[in-house]
Amino acid sequence: MTSLPISTGPRWAKLPRRHMPVLATLALLLVMYGIGVSQYRAFSNIQVVFNVFIDNGFLLVIAVGMTFVILTGGIDLSVGSVAAMTAMVSAWLLQSGLPALPVLVIALLIGPTLGFLMGCAIHFFDIQPFIVTLAGMFFARGMCTFISNASIPITDGFWTTMSQYRIGDPRGNFVSISVLVAFAVVLVAAYVLAYTRLGRNVYAIGGNPQSALLMGLPLGRTRIAVYTISGLCAAIGGILLSFYTLSGAPLIAIGMELDVIAAVVIGGTVLTGGSGYIFGTVLGVLVLGVIQTLITFDGSLNSWWTKIVIGGLLFAFILLQRLIGIRYK
Amino acid sequence: MTDSRPVLTMTGISKSFPGVRALHNVDFQLFPGEVHALMGENGAGKSTLIKVLTGVYGIDEGSVTLDGEQVAFNGPMQAAAAGVSTVYQEVNLCPNLSVAENIFIGREPRRFGAVRWGEVRRRARQLLARLDLDIDVTAPVASFSLAVQQMVAIARAIDVQARVLILDEPTSSLDAGEVAQLFRIMRQLRDEGIAILFVTHFLDQVYGIADRITVLRNGALVGEYPIAELPQLALVEKMIGKELDVLERIEEQPRPELAVLEGGTPFVQVSQLGRKGAVAPFTLAIHAGEVVGLAGLLGSGRTEVARLLFGADRADRGEVEVNGARTGLRNPVQAIDQGIGFCSENRRAEGIIADLSVRENMILAMQAARGWLRPIPRRRQDELVDRYIKALSIRPANPEMPVRNLSGGNQQKVLLARWLITEPRLLILDEPTRGIDIGAKAEIQKLVVQLSDGGMAVLFISAELEEVLRLSHKIAVMRDRELVAQLDNDDTVDADRVMQTIASGTEREEASR
Secondary structure, eight states: OOSOOOOSTTTTOOHHHHHHHHHHHHHHHHHHHHHHHHHGGGGSHHHHHHHHHHHHHHHHHHHHHHHHHHHHTTTTTTTTHHHHHHHHHHHHHHHHHHHHHHHHHHHHHHHHHHHHHHHHHHSSSSHHHHHHHHEEEEEEHHHHHOSSSHHHHHHOHHHHHHHHHHEEETSOOEHHHHHHHHHHHHHHHHHHHHSSHHHHHHHHHHHHHOOOOOTTTTHHHHHHHHHHHHHHHHHHHHHHHHHHEEOOTTTTTTTHHHHHHHHHHTTTTTSSSSOOOHHHHHHHHHHHHHHHHHHHHSSSOOTTHHHHHHHHHHHHHHHHHHHOOOOOO | OOOOEEEEEEEEEEEEEEEEEEEEEEEEEEEETTTEEOOOOOOOOHHHHHHHTTSSOSSHHHEEEEETTOOSSSHHHHHHTTEEEEOOOSOOOTTTSSSHHHTTTOOOOTTEEEEEEHHHEEEHHHHHHHTTTTTTTBBBBBGOHHHHHHHHHHHHHTTTTTTTEEEEEEETTHHHHHHHHHHHHHHHHHHHTOOEEEEOOOHHHHHHHEEEEEEEEEEEEEEEGGGGGHHHHHHHHHTTTOOHHHHTTOOOOOOOOHHHHTTTSSSSSEEEETTTTTTEEEEEEEEEOEEEEEEOOOSHHHHHHHHHHHTTSOOOOEEETTTEEEEHHHOOHHHTTTEEEEOOOOOIIIIITSSBBBHHHHHHHHHHHHHHTSOOOHHHHHHHHHHHHHTTTTHHHHHTTGGGSSSHHHHHHHHHHHHHHOOOOOEHHHTTTSSSSSHHHHHHHHHHHHHHTTOEEEEEEOOOOHHEEEEEEEEEEEEETTEEEEESSTTOOOHHHHHHHHHOOOOOHHHHH
16 A cells, blocks of 8 residues: 555565565564454454554554654654644633634644744754754643643534544444544555655655755755644644543643654654655554553553553664664665 | 867856865866866865856856856756756765665656656666666665666766766775776766766876866866876876976985884784775885885875774774784774874864863873873873973973964974874874974974884875975885885885876885785
8 A cells, every 4th residue: 555656566576675674563463463363252353453443543643744754864752742732722612612613723723833833943943853842842731731721521513423423334343533534644644655756855855864955855845844744643633632532631642752653663664764654654553552452451461561562662673673774874 | 079169168266265265267168078087186176166166155256157158056956957967976865765766856757746656767767778777776776886876876967968967086985897887887978978077086097088187286277188198197296286306306314224124023014904995905014113104195095094003994804913913903092002193184173172281182192091090190291291392392382372372383293292192102194294384394304203213113194205205214105095006215216206106006016025
């Protein structure tokens, strides 16, 4: 679906090294799913897979945005807070009586605007993305509590519909609308990365920014664009989060940016940029989701085991990237 | 093949940077269908001329015309759009992208905004076929050799209907076979009528490919010559800028016989030491009390040899013996432990710490050798510093003066003192006399003689042949990053002969002595 068209064709036999991380993630995912199926009878129910998507739709959308940023060699720490802020603003505006559509538009504008500003700061003032987006993270989180110290419930009809509507088959398996939104975002992003100049420039800049500049590629515009895209994805993720929880909570999604980064890296995108695929990111999010599901099924394990396993996996995958020498610098 | 009308003319080009006159009234013209070599030592103004041409720098004075029309580019992109493409020394491609994409990125054929990958690949194959290159255009550029990457960069350059192709030291990291491949393509492009401006340090390559040569020296035009009218020796003379008869007046000094010096075990003996991309494997012995001069044009690999011997760069092949015992010189700390000192050619950037005082600068190396946990007592410091200030007549004789306030010559002496204090057994001096006045120069030369008479081995690197000839017992000649000859500095050796060796690279047989 999303592997680079330029590398498909009759070359599957060769399995280029740069596909290794994605394939490793795929293998890992299948192994984990196999473990689940063999250990727990209910695991083989297809709804388990659907639930992974339902529970992680917002994470997937945000991870897609993060993939753009990391592909250029940057990082965006603000995404968790921006998602929370988006949910918070939505809840607050709905509470104050605004109709659903304008709320949606306003909420979806905040994230990209902040992303655009951060991108400008990173490009024009040549500041480390880490610091700029860290500032963005604190700002957005602060805005959440500025709006309200307590969680604001959402009772709006559109929101509850979106939250509860089930798209299913006759046997009762279903997915939520969030999952469809997430899939749409994934498909659009994969297309942009593979077939548009913007997407190709993202890869070029991640490969070697200096060369990209000398080749006449728009370095600044592309950089600003990826942070704007990441902000938009965080905003969409925030909306999906508010569908999921039907509330805006000031302390929700704390540390989510780190889960997102972990998912992207486990999905095979190299932190120094230039290599990775949206498809990998989808797999990375699924790995995180399946780990959570396994631990839920077990029942006796503390949920913090999720973090421990993710930590181990993250380390293993970064090591793998190192070993296969996919860093070009 | 040469057309009568130049495609590119640069007239009266001057360019100054604060404190430096980089180009002064330089004329240059380039005809369609020729390979035109731009020659000169480092700092002669070659790069500045190219950067002025492609709009990286503005022009202070003079004009550029392309096809009879006056142009002033605002940057490489605009220049490329007008048909003046540049391929740089370091290949500027994105290693993670495919060959095809590297050629077309930024101007991919598209339909409704979507890149037409099939078309990209087809046209890339076409273009590379024109360069006689049959490679998998879908493989990432990083999977190919530097030579192929270079050709891909050229393919990208000529795709924009280039009429002028500037190759800025394209061969510096290629091996002989790869160079031949590149030359084949250059000839082909030349025959298609493209004007090629070729910059290189390698003399052989100039004579292998160029039709005409323009020589620059110190930012000024020396002349433009058809290749047939400028033999290699004449070219070297024009680049260095010293008439031979001036150099022939060499001070003769009684020196210890080389045979006596080379009787025992050499202090340092390296065999086939080399580093890919820096210097070809070389074999060299340096004995106690011996001054070995390292001659060669700038960029010929002299500094690289010094850095290998000091462990500042790590050799990737070869062996080093110090006092007959095999050892590795993997980093400067090990080299210092073995008694090797290194005065860098780049005094400001790598040697002197301008804000520290004369005293602090001088004791730096000794303190490092002792380890930072055992400070040198202040009284001992003062003693040492005073002694060397006197010995080297450093002025002003104030140990607490910040080094930035000293003249270049005195800074150089402070740097020398830093290493002398550690009492090295081999001192590597890389261009110790560059940019300092005549008086200081003479003092440093005198000091080198004294040191070697005292039993210290010295590796003396200098661009000034005169100096090398005067001081050295033995002269190792570098050329194109290769040690091509070792000449015993006896009566038969003069500047002429060294120049001939630099120019032609013969005398190889003596290297194996």
